[in-house]
Amino acid sequence: MEPQSKEERVHHVFEKIYERYDSMNSIISFQQHRLWRNDVMKRMNVKKGDHALDVCCGTGDWTMALAKEVGTEGKVIGLDFSENMLSVGIKKKLGGRVKQVEFQHGNAMNLPYEDHQFDFVTIGFGLRNVPDYRQVLKEMYRVVKPGGKVVCLETSQPTNPVFKKLYYFYFGKIMPVFGKLFAKSYQEYSWLHESAKDFPGKKELKTMFEEVGFKNVTVKSYTGGVAAMHMGEKQ
Secondary structure, three states: OOOOOHHHHHHHHHHHHHHHHHHHHHHHOOOHHHHHHHHHHHHHOOOOOOEEEEEOOOOOHHHHHHHHHHOOOOEEEEEEOOHHHHHHHHHHHHHHOOOOEEEEEOOOOOOOOOOOOEEEEEEEOOHHHOOOHHHHHHHHHHHEEEEEEEEEEEEOOOOOHHHHHHHHHHHHHHHHHHHHHHHOOHHHHHHHHHHHHOOOOHHHHHHHHHHHOOEEEEEEEEHHHOEEEEEEEOO
16 A cells, blocks of 8 residues: 555545544644634734635634624635535534635645635645645735735744643644544544644744745744744735
8 A cells, every 4th residue: 555645644634533623623722722713813804895715724613703704795715625624614604604605625735716816815724734835825825915914823833842842742642542532533633743743833934934925924822832823915
């Protein structure tokens, strides 16, 4: 059996854990991921009537939060390459009767949209899972309007040495056990540890944003550096 590419492995992981992904996220982050996202949304300053794209949208939590901000006169697209994950987002849309949301199956490496389409392009806890971080940032830069913003909320590398040690112990040893107990997916949740461990630190990611062409890149750390927001403008 040939070794899987990163893309194939990630696809397998999310196609398998989609039903329990939301509850597991809450357990893994001690409910913090929603607080982080709420703070990011305040900093974004989304307006009624804006058009937004949520890349690697997963089960659509951020997509739905954006939809609330843009209102019925706006438009939000949630894009993901896992149809099982999207199926959860579609249920949320139907349950909330939110007409301004559309979920689409597609690949973040090659976004199926023309240039300069969106006021905001977001990616939440998805950049670490793509095969080429820079390529996805380039695509997000391409489809956002001049004057628009691209926002990434992602796991990061804690800077405090003691905290860093505890974090990786939790991520590497405890979290996969949670995955086994709650989602019966030890191997899949151990992948989340790998992808977080290998992801660039906030300075490195900021440099990547700037190299792609973003200006005024702002960075905000959360919870001792376990997560970080990067927000860049296209001029």
